[in-house]
Each structure stands twice: as structure tokens, then as C-alpha cells.
Amino acid sequence: MKEGEQQRVPLRERAEWSDVTPLPQNDGPNPVVPIQYTEDFSQVMDYFRAVYLADERSPRALALTAEAVQFNSGNYTVCQVRIKFFRLRLFLFISSLLQVWHFRRLLLESLKVDLNAELDFVERMAAGNSKNYQMWHHRRWVAEKLGPEARKNELEFTKKILSVDAKHYHAWSHRQWVLQALGGWEDELNYCTELLKEDIFNNSAWNQRYFVITRSPFLGGLKAMRESEVLYTIEAIIAYPENESSWRYLRGLYKGETTSWVNDPQVSSVCLKILRTKSNYVFALSTILDLICFGYLPNEDFRDAIDALKTADMDKQNLDDNEKGEQQNLNIAQNICSILEQVDPIRTNYWIWRKSRLPLSA
Amino acid sequence: MGELATEKHVRYILSVEKRKDNFESVVMEHLRMNGAYWGLTTLDLLGKLHSVDVDEVVSWLMSCQHESGGFGGNVGHDPHILYTLSAVQVLALFDKLNVIDVDKVTSYIVSLQNEDGSFSGDMWGEVDTRFSYIAICCLSILHCLDKINVEKAVKYIISCKNMDGGFGCTPGGESHAGQIFCCVGALAITGSLDLVDKDLLGWWLCERQVKSGGLNGRPEKLPDVCYSWWVLSSLIMIDRVHWISKEKLIKFILDCQDTENGGISDRPDDAVDVFHTFFGVAGLSLLEYPGLKPVDPAYALPVDVVNRIFFTKEGLK
Numbered sequence: 283m284k285e286g287e288q289q290r291v292p293l294r295e296r297a298e299w300s301d302v303t304p305l306p307q308n309d310g311p312n313p314v315v316p317i318q319y320t321e322d323f324s325q326v327m328d329y330f331r332a333v334y335l336a337d338e339r340s341p342r343a344l345a346l347t348a349e350a351v352q353f354n355s356g357n358y359t360v361c362q363v364r365i366k367f368f369r370l371r372l373f374l375f376i377s378s379l380l381q382v383w384h385f386r387r388l389l390l391e392s393l394k395v396d397l398n399a400e401l402d403f404v405e406r407m408a409a410g411n412s413k414n415y416q417m418w419h420h421r422r423w424v425a426e427k428l429g430p431e432a433r434k435n436e437l438e439f440t441k442k443i444l445s446v447d448a449k450h451y452h453a454w455s456h457r458q459w460v461l462q463a464l465g466g467w468e469d470e471l472n473y474c475t476e477l478l479k480e481d482i483f484n485n486s487a488w489n490q491r492y493f494v495i496t497r498s499p500f501l502g503g504l505k506a507m508r509e510s511e512v513l514y515t516i517e518a519i520i521a522y523p524e525n526e527s528s529w530r531y532l533r534g535l536y537k538g539e540t541t542s543w544v545n546d547p548q549v550s551s552v553c554l555k556i557l558r559t560k561s562n563y564v565f566a567l568s569t570i571l572d573l574i575c576f577g578y579l580p581n582e583d584f585r586d587a588i589d590a591l592k593t594a595d596m597d598k599q600n601l602d603d604n605e606k607g608e609q610q611n612l613n614i615a616q617n618i619c620s621i622l623e624q625v626d627p628i629r630t631n632y633w634i635w636r637k638s639r640l641p642l643s644a
Numbered sequence: 645m646g647e648l649a650t651e652k653h654v655r656y657i658l659s660v661e662k663r664k665d666n667f668e669s670v671v672m673e674h675l676r677m678n679g680a681y682w683g684l685t686t687l688d689l690l691g692k693l694h695s696v697d698v699d700e701v702v703s704w705l706m707s708c709q710h711e712s713g714g715f716g717g718n719v720g721h722d723p724h725i726l727y728t729l730s731a732v733q734v735l736a737l738f739d740k741l742n743v744i745d746v747d748k749v750t751s752y753i754v755s756l757q758n759e760d761g762s763f764s765g766d767m768w769g770e771v772d773t774r775f776s777y778i779a780i781c782c783l784s785i786l787h788c789l790d791k792i793n794v795e796k797a798v799k800y801i802i803s804c805k806n807m808d809g810g811f812g813c814t815p816g817g818e819s820h821a822g823q824i825f826c827c828v829g830a831l832a833i834t835g836s837l838d839l840v841d842k843d844l845l846g847w848w849l850c851e852r853q854v855k856s857g858g859l860n861g862r863p864e865k866l867p868d869v870c871y872s873w874w875v876l877s878s879l880i881m882i883d884r885v886h887w888i889s890k891e892k893l894i895k896f897i898l899d900c901q902d903t904e905n906g907g908i909s910d911r912p913d914d915a916v917d918v919f920h921t922f923f924g925v926a927g928l929s930l931l932e933y934p935g936l937k938p939v940d941p942a943y944a945l946p947v948d949v950v951n952r953i954f955f956t957k958e959g960l961k
Contacts, residue, residue, distance in 0.1 A: 331720070381722040384768060419770045449862065451813075451820060458816055485863040489818040492807065497816060526851060526863045534807035628853050632846075632887035 292322070293329050298342055304328030305335065326350050334385055339392040347386040351379055351417075352407060383416045387423060400424050401435060405442075412443050418452045422459060433464040441473070448477055449486040458493060467498040475514075482518055488527040492534055508535050516552045524562040529569060544576045550584075557587040564626050567591075571618045575641060580614055588614060591621050608642070615640045648933060649903050653921060654692045656906030657683045660918050676718040677708060681730035682922035684737055688946050689929050689937045698738050705731055706743060713745070713752030714766070724766045725756060729778040732785055736949050741786070750788040753779050761796030772813045773804050777826035781943060784833045785953055798836045801827045809844030821852060821861035825874040832881045832942040846884030849875050857892030858911070868910045869900050869920045872927030877941035880930060890931050897924045 293299050306328050330350050333343045390400060404421045411417075421439075425432040437460060443453040461467055471494050477487040495507040512535055518528040532552075536543035543549060550573060556566035567588075574580065580588075619637035623630045660683065680701065687693045708716045708731065714723025715731040728749065735741050756764045756779060763775035776797055783789045803815045804827060810819025811827035824845070831837050852859045852875050858867025859875045872893060879885040899912040900920070907916025908924035929939040938947040 380717070380724060380766070384722060387768070415770070419768065422770075423768070449865070451818065455813055455817055458814070483864045486818050489806070489812075489816075493816040530808045530848075537807050628855070628857075628889045628892065629850050629887060630889075632850050635887065 290322070293325055293346075299329060302329055302332050305331035323350075330382060330385075334381065339389055341393065344386065344389045344393060344395070347382050347389065348403065350382045351386070352410075380416060383420050387420070390424075397424050397428050398435075401428075401432070401439070405439060408439075408443060412447075412450065413452065415452070418456055422456060425460065426463065430464050433460060433466045436460040436464065437466050444477070448481060448484050451486075454486050454490060457490070462497070467494065467500055470494045470498065471501070478518070482522055483525055483527060485527040488531050492531060504535065504537065511535050512546070512548055516548060519552055519565075520555065522562075523556040523559070523566060524564070526565065529565040533569075533572075540576055544573055544578045549573070550578065550580075554584060554587055557584075557591065560591065563591065564622065567618050567622055571615060571622075571636065574611060574615045574618075579611060585610075585614060588617055588621070592617065593621075593624065612640060612642065646898050646901065646903060648898065648925075648928060648935070649901055649906060650690050650935065652903065652906030653901075653908070653925065654687060654690055654695065654906070656902075656916065657686055657918060657921065658695060659906075677705070677715060677727040677730045677734075678717065679918055680705070681733050682918050684734055685939075685945065686918075686922045686925045688737055688949070689925050689939060691935075691937060693737065698740070701734065702738060702740050702743060705734060709744075712755075713748035713750075722766065723752065725753065725763065725775050725778050725782075726765065728752065729782045732782050733943075733945055736785055736945060736953060739949075739952060741953075746786050746788065750783060750786055750791050753783055754791050757792050757797065761793060761798070761800035763797070773801055773811060773823050773830075774813070774826045776801055777830040780830045780833050785943065789834070794834050798831065798834055798839070801830055802839050805841075808848050809841045809846075810848050818862065819848065821849070821859070821871050821874040821878070824849070824878050828878045828881050829942045829944075837882065840882055842882040842884060846879060846882055846887055849879050849884070850887040853888045853893065857889065857894075857896035859888075859893065866911065867896065869897055869908055869927065870910065870923040872897055873923040873930070873944075876927055876930045877944070880941040885930075894928065894931050894933060897927055900924060 294304070304325065306324075326346065326349050330346055333340075333346060389395075390397065401421070401424055404417060404424070407417060421436075425436050437457065440453045440457040440460070443450050444457075447453070461470060471491070474487050474491040474494060477484055478491070481487070495501055495511060496504050501507055512532070515528055515532045515535065519525065519532065522528070532549065533543070536546070549569070553566040553570045553573075556563050557570075570578075570580065570584070570588075616637055619633045619640070622633040622636075626633065660679070684693065684696065684701070687696065704719070705715075707719050708721070708727070710716055710723035712723055714725065715727040716723050717727045721727075732741070732744070732749065735744060753763075756766070756775070758764060758771065762771045762773075763779045764771055765775045779792065780789065780794075780797060783792060801811070804811045804813070804817065804823070806812060806819045808819050810821075811824050812818050812820060813823050817823070828837070828840060828845075831840060851863070852861070852871065854860060854867050856867060858869070859871040860867045861871045861874065876885065876888075876893070879888065896912075897908065900909045900914075901907070901924070902909065902916045905916075906921075907918070908921040909916045910920050925936065926939050926944070929936040930941060932938070939945070940947050940950040943950050
């Protein structure tokens, strides 16, 4: 337990709650599981049920909901396995707390509470545990009520969370909502650049970057952004060619325009550059393979670079200099697949499948 | 490589329901409906569903139903679409779908569909593709898919498709294996898999396998047993499961077992829980591990249960 929590006074010993009879959880006629809450939490919930059923819209009820939801935050360390349990979050809500959050919103409305104070409350909670669907949903409800005046605050709040966990799914999701509902797009591309500078492998930041260049009302859309984004991405790829995210982003920049992708010399030359380094070339090879499948004709430089990657024991299609055009391209594509089968053994079957599906014209 | 410690996992699951003194039991209290689904489905896949008193479970489950038709996570809790699906799935396991008022459950779910085709999780309006899957899966089990606007529901899911072939929680949201399962599952159930870029998505999904053999949910994240379900079921639904190394994944899941006390954890040597035990066993079932009942990748129920729902007289009503 953290410091300060030892002083917590149980509800049944507090004067302001002496008129309320706590209401224990009813597990139904034949409880399959007689489960026991830890004592403190169970007591708070007993009082909550009493207040909830009486529909008591009072400041003390509001304070009680705060106490209850904090049990689900890091402010209250139930035991050391807590952290692990938050991994369960994807499909989970804590259902009785669902009710607490709901009731809290009703109270906020009835009591006309200053919603900025509520944002502060959520922020304090998030400092303990920010991976809680209900908290984020609650936060959005409050921000929506406040409208554009909440914009700055919300962008700052998510930034703070992302500074601790830059791939925080809830925080990104909230941030995207803020941008779309309340605005604030102006600095977002710079923000993505900043995060990618810290960690170029951050797929969430790449996703946000794509979100911004395709949806920001200020940037003119994908086509307008392509030229500068291709340059940015190629630089990122050259720095870390093993980065799945940057390669996918590069492909995404040509969404719906495969022909421009195949014909853009920037794409093929970055591949060649990586192949020639002979290290971390899996994505470069697979990109070349995709390009060939869409009609790209690799020149001699490519053939040499790919040949240089072949190992002695490889089941290779020997390139006959007399073969021209289609047959030669097919052989190159087959060689690429053979190399990938070897250097990416966990996905061998995928590369074998790719080899079996090569178009004859490749 | 060890073997699946079936007996121990059965004992572990039965014990989770009885223990009172640890944090897991406290958490499970609030997720009892989900816990029931995970635990009971695991027991069924292991061939041990008969060790449970059906009437007891069903009577508790029915007392979790709210007047709106939705189910809560436990008695007296607010209804949510998440618990409603778990409740319907548990009833399906026990072949007890006849105890619910289908129209009532259906109208609860129908009421959660929004104008754009998406679904909210409850009356408070949070929107997420998880809820689209839940609504579609639940209504399909109840033979009431025609009560929602399927075309719009599918359109919304497709609007969440990303350039990497994956899906996020809302349009523009990052691709995540959990959300991909939901979207692909919903598209499979509605017969709309032709809208998935199967090769592109399949490659993204098979890139999720890391050296240890385990699967992660997003690039550069740690592997976790629960993705054995989300990634694997998606790969099966789009017919690309042969692209990953099954042997290595089986080994990873088996390495996450607590071979002394039963249960499966997220990663080797971590503490076990019922959630990961379910996803581990269900993952092994998808990998055709011997001795396990086959599980349906879209409905997340044993195949014989799904067949009973759709291919028997009672199922067809």
C-alpha cells in the first residue's frame, strides 16, 4: 500500500454515512461462486449500492463514486498481481464499476459540478491506471460536454499519457477523437515527427501520421503530402531498414495508385540501396517482390544485388543471360522468394506460397 | 516440449470459481459473466463441461438479466453488450438458449445500433468495432441477424480498415489484433469476407509471430498467449493460417502453462489467469492439438455447439 492510505477511515466509522445501511452484493439464489471482495472495497460497494438504489443525488454520493472508482486505479494497490491483471483490459470492463461511472455522470449533471474539476479528477486517476475503458469513456463524455474549450487540455492530457507509454491504445483513440471533434490539427504532424524521433519503430505514431496526412483539413490530403512524406519515410527506412512500420507507411502513401508506386524510382532505389548493404533486407526484398508482381522490371543492378544474397545451398533459379524479359523476371522473383524462405524461416510457408502464386508475366 | 496439462487446467478453472482470498477472485467478481464464458468454454474444449452444475449456472445467469433485455456482469449490475454476448454464449454451450426471451435480448442489441451502422456498448454510447462483432455474433446465435441493418454495420466495419489491411477500433484507429478478430469475425458471420484484403492482412498477421514462436498484437510489442486466439482465428477465417509456424506457436503456448497448479499465463513464467487459460486452450484447439474439441474461429464456441445452433431442428427453430 502506498503512503497515506493507512489513514483511510472505513465508511461505517464516518459520521456522514451513519444514516445509510450498506447493501451487500446479492449473488443470486444459488451462488456458483461465493466470492469475497477485499474488505475495504466491498464496504464501499455496499454503500454505493444503497445510495444508487435510493438514487441519492448528493455531494457525498459523488465523493463515494470517486472512492469506488479509485479502487480500480493504481492509487490502491490491492496486491502485486494488479499490473498483470490490467493486461486483461482489451475486452474488459469492471461491470459494477460501470454502474459507478454511470451514476457519477448522473450526479455530475444533477449537481452541476464544474466539469474542469472532473477532468482533473480523471487525470489524477489516470496517473495510477490509465488502461481502463470506462475512465476514457468518462473523460470523453466530460470533454464533449465542455466542447472546444477542452481541446487544449485534452491534447495535453493525452500527450502526458503518451510520454509514458507512446503506444497507449486508449490515449491514441481519445486523441483522434479530440482532433476530429474539437480540432487542434495544426501541430499534429510535428507531434508525430517528435514521437518518431524518439522511437522510429513506434507503429502508433506512424498510424497517427497517416491519420493526419489523410484527414487533416489543413494539409490538402494524401496526394498533396506525398512528395514530402516519401522523402521523410525513405530517410527513416534507410536509418532502420528492419522497421515494418516505415515500409508499410511508404506503401500506404500510394494507396489506390499502384501505378505511381511501381513507377516511382524513389521506391525501387531505396530497395536497391538496402539490398546492397546485405543486412536487414527482408522488407526491401519483399517490396521488390511486390513491385515485380505489379509489373516492375528490375534492371541489371537489381539482379546483381539479389544474386549476391543467394547462399550456396539455395534452391535457386539460375539466371541465364540469354533469357530475356518475362522468363528472366519470373526467375528473379523466384530467387527472391527462395532467399526470403531462408532468411525469414518462421514465415517460410508464406514465402513458398508467394512463390507458387507468381504471375507468369513477373 | 511438454504436453497440455489437461487435468490440472480443469482443476485450476474449477478452483478459480471457489477461491475467495486473492486478487483474481476479486476481479472475477466484477467480470463474472465473462469469467463464466472463459471458464466454461475452456472446460468444454477440454471435454469436461459435465463437471459443472448446469442449473446452478443458468439460474445465476438469468438473474443477471436486466429488464432492458441486456445482461450485466453479475447480479444487479448494469447491462452491457459485452456481458450479453457472454451470457448468450454460455447458454449456447449448455444448449439452454430456450430459457431466454429472444425478442427481448434482440431488441436490446438492436437499440444499440447507431445511424452510421456502428454499435454502442451500452446506453452511454461508447462506439467501438468490438461492439459491432458482439452485436452481430450474438444476434446470429439467436437467429435474429435480420433485425439490424447488416449492410450499414458492415460498411462501418470496412470504414475502420487501414492501409496495412488491418482494422482499428474506430475509423483511423491503429490496427490491433484484437480489433482485427472482431472485424474479421463480424465480416465472416455476415458473409462479407470478400471485403477483406486477405493477402495483405494475412501477411500483417503472420508478421505478428516473433522468434519465440508467440504472437504479438501490434508491431514491436511483446508476444502474449491471448493473441494466439486473436491472430490465429483471424488467419483461419481468411484461410491463411498455414503462413505461420504452428509448431513454434504450440510450443510457446505450452511453455506458458503452470504445470504444477494448472492454468496458462500471458508469457512463460508469469502468473496464470482464467482469461489466458481460455485463449491458450482455444488457440491450441485452432492448432488442432490432440484431445481438444475443435473451436469455431468466428463464434468462439466449440464447433459442435455452433453446429447445434445452425444445423439442428431446434437450432433452426
